[in-house]
Structures are given as structure tokens and as C-alpha cells.
Amino acid sequence: SDLIRPEIAALPTYNAGLALDRFRARYGIDCLAKLDSNENPAGPCPGVVAAIRDEAAGIARYPDAGNGALREDLAAATGSTADRLIIGNGSEDLIGAVFRTVLRPGDHVVTICPSFGLHEFGALASGAHVTKVPFNADWSFPVEGMIAAMASEAPRVLMFSSPSNPAGPAISAEEFDALLTATRRDTLVVFDEAYLEYLDPAARFDAMARLEAGPNPWLILRTFSKAYGLAGIRVGYGIACDPELAAQMMKARNPFGVNSLAVAAARAALRDTDYLAHSVKLAADGRVQLARKLSDAGFACAPSQTNFVFFDTGRTATDFAEALRHKGVLIKPWLEEPYTRWARVTIGTEEENRHFLEAVEAIRCPA
Numbered sequence: 001s002d003l004i005r006p007e008i009a010a011l012p013t014y015n016a017g018l019a020l021d022r023f024r025a026r027y028g029i030d031c032l033a034k035l036d037s038n039e040n041p042a043g044p045c046p047g048v049v050a051a052i053r054d055e056a057a058g059i060a061r062y063p064d065a066g067n068g069a070l071r072e073d074l075a076a077a078t079g080s081t082a083d084r085l086i087i088g089n090g091s092e093d094l095i096g097a098v099f100r101t102v103l104r105p106g107d108h109v110v111t112i113c114p115s116f117g118l119h120e121f122g123a124l125a126s127g128a129h130v131t132k133v134p135f136n137a138d139w140s141f142p143v144e145g146m147i148a149a150m151a152s153e154a155p156r157v158l159m160f161s162s163p164s165n166p167a168g169p170a171i172s173a174e175e176f177d178a179l180l181t182a183t184r185r186d187t188l189v190v191f192d193e194a195y196l197e198y199l200d201p202a203a204r205f206d207a208m209a210r211l212e213a214g215p216n217p218w219l220i221l222r223t224f225s226k227a228y229g230l231a232g233i234r235v236g237y238g239i240a241c242d243p244e245l246a247a248q249m250m251k252a253r254n255p256f257g258v259n260s261l262a263v264a265a266a267r268a269a270l271r272d273t274d275y276l277a278h279s280v281k282l283a284a285d286g287r288v289q290l291a292r293k294l295s296d297a298g299f300a301c302a303p304s305q306t307n308f309v310f311f312d313t314g315r316t317a318t319d320f321a322e323a324l325r326h327k328g329v330l331i332k333p334w335l336e337e338p339y340t341r342w343a344r345v346t347i348g349t350e351e352e353n354r355h356f357l358e359a360v361e362a363i364r365c366p367a
């Protein structure tokens with residue numbers, strides 16, 4: 001029928017993985033290690049649970065549609081201003097909102113490959129064309145390729161994540177500058193920093209200051225789903241180049257899309273910086289160990305600055321991941337060429353990481 005818009009009909013269903021209750025129903029065993037979604041295995045800080053409980057008394061009322069209190073907190077935490085902040089029902093909500101705000105059918109978007117699925121999805125849903133530039137063979141950012149793609153496509157939006165999901169590396173300050181210098185002035189630069197908190201201090205630079213110094217409109221995206229351990233409650237935020245972009249994006253978002261429990265949770269999570277540092281250290285230590293063990297076992301790993309490792313499984317990744325599921329371990333196989341042998345494993349607790357490594361060993365040498 002011609003009821004459905006062709007852009008929507010052409011989209012595949014988003015590969016969101018398998019919920020834990022479905023795991024048991026399908027495999028007949030408990031999931032021992034859920035390492036498919038880059039969640040924080042330590043969960044949120046204790047203050048979050050208390051804040052949600054307190055806030056629960058007020059849920060008969062609509063939340064503040066302007067998310068004023070959280071925007072103020074984030075302005076202070078990020079060195080921005082509240083009128084340039086926008087809160088979303090997860091940062092995925094803001095990816096959709098920014099595309100709806102700026103894209104016209106037929107527009108172009110440039111991104112990298114492999115990348116977070118919604119960077120492409122949301123653009124296609126808006127009727128845009130997407131150009132995906134593959135990473136360099138050494139897993140450095142494909143800056144030259146991105147510059148070439150921008151020269152030929154004149155994109156409305158350049159969007160990518162750094163540290164990158166699913167590959168793991170982070171762009172350097174020099175690469176970032178080279179990219180910004182070569183970007184057309186009317187291109188909106190959307191810099192997705194979902195994994196910022198995990199970035200090694202030595203590799204950090206102030207992306208916001210660099211964006212601010214340049215001529216392009218820009219948007220930085222961040223989330224409470226990863227290092228803050230709040231994936232289930234859904235809250236992310238954007239920092240826009242000016243109040244105008246933030247205000248226009250607010251119109252492309254549902255007015256009450258961010259619920260009051262999520263706001264209370266995010267505000268509490270922001271206050272506990274010690275806990276954040278603890279979560280980041282857990283991931284960093286686990287990542288170094290896990291990547292070393294995978295490499296020792298002969299699996300090529302992309303260098304990671306995140307809470308996950310992308311590695312070559314040596315066979316079709318969906319088969320590899322399915323074999324691990326039968327051992328109670330959930331990871332994310334990549335479905336897109338040329339990465340269909342690659343899979344992403346999230347850093348879990350020490351115990352989960354051990355289950356993963358044991359399961360990998362077991363499926364290599366079946367008992």
C-alpha cells in the first residue's frame with residue numbers, strides 16, 4: 001500500500017539486541033554476561049536510586065517541559081549555558097531531533113563506518129542520503145576520506161562519534177582541527193561524545209572550545225547511559241552552538257519526552273564524581289586486560305578508548321555470537337560489510353569478562 005512513507009518502509013528494523021528475559025526463553029540458560037550494549041556493569045551510583053525514590057512521590061504531575069533544573073546543572077558541569085543545552089530521552093532522541101530540525105529530503109549526511117546505527121538511520125528516515133567513510137586500515141580516523149566526501153557531497157550534516165562506537169578509537173586534536181578547517185561553513189557538525197568519560201586523559205582535548213572558535217554551526221551529544229550507568233531510564237543531552245539551535249530542536253522533540261524520574265536520576269548521577277571515576281577505572285582496567293587476552297589468543301582488536309573492544313572473530317560474527325549465547329554470553333556481532341567478521345564486546349565486571357574469555361576458548365575447542 002502507499003500508506004507508509006518510502007523512507008520508513010526501506011529502513012531495516014533497528015538491531016537493538018536481545019533483552020535479558022528473552023535470553024532465557026530462547027537459550028534455556030541464564031545470561032551470565034550481558035556484554036552487548038556498552039552498559040555500565042556497576043550500575044548507577046547509590047544516590048541515583050535514592051533520588052528516583054524521592055521523585056516517585058511526584059509522578060502524578062507532568063515534568064518540567066523545559067528541563068530547567070537539569071539544564072542548569074549541566075551548564076555548570078560543562079562550562080556552557082543553560083539556554084544552549086537540550087535534554088533528550090536518551091541521546092538517540094536528540095539524534096532524531098537534530099535531523100528533523102535541519103534535514104530536507106535529498107540532503108546529504110557524511111559519517112564514518114563502522115558507526116552507531118542511528119547516525120545513519122535517523123538521516124535515512126528524514127529522506128537524506130548518507131555517505132559512510134570507512135576507517136583507515138590502522139583504525140585512525142579517515143580524515144582525508146571525510147574531507148573528500150564533504151567536498152563531493154556538500155553535506156547538511158557531518159555526524160560521527162569519538163571515541164567511536166563500535167570501533168573504539170578517538171580522534172586526535174590535530175585530526176579534529178584538520179576536519180573542521182575543511183568543512184563547509186554551512187555544514188552542521190554533530191560530534192557525538194557518548195563515550196567521552198572513558199577517554200584517556202592524555203588523549204583529551206576541548207572539542208567545544210575548538211568548535212566554538214570555528215565558523216560552523218555545531219552540536220555536541222552526550223549521554224547518561226554509559227559511564228553514569230543510567231541506560232534504562234533514558235536521558236542524554238546536547239550542547240548547541242547557540243540558543244537558537246537548541247530552541248528549534250526543542251520543537252522537533254516531544255515536549256514531555258524526558259520523564260521526571262530520569263531528570264532526578266541524572267542530577268544525582270552528576271553529583272557523584274567519585275563514583276564516575278570508579279566506573280571509568282573499572283572499564284579501563286578491564287579493557288586493557290580483555291584486549292590483551294583476546295590479542296594473545298590471536299584475535300585482532302581495534303584500539304579502544306571506551307568501555308568496549310571491537311575485534312575480528314575470524315569467522316562470520318553472527319555465528320560466533322550465536323555460539324557464545326549458547327554459553328550464556330551476549331555480545332554484538334556486526335552485520336555490515338566489510339565488518340561482518342567483527343564483533344563488539346562490552347567490558348563487564350571481572351567475573352563477566354572471565355565468562356566471556358572462557359566461552360571464547362570453549363567455542364574454539366569444542367569439548
Ligand code: PMP
Pocket residue numbers: 037038089090091092093116161164165192194195222223224225231234235236
Ligand atoms: N551515540 C552513540 C555513539 C552510542 O553508542 C549510543 C548508544 N549505544 C548513543 C548515542 C545513544 O545512547 P542513548 O540513547 O542511550 O543516550
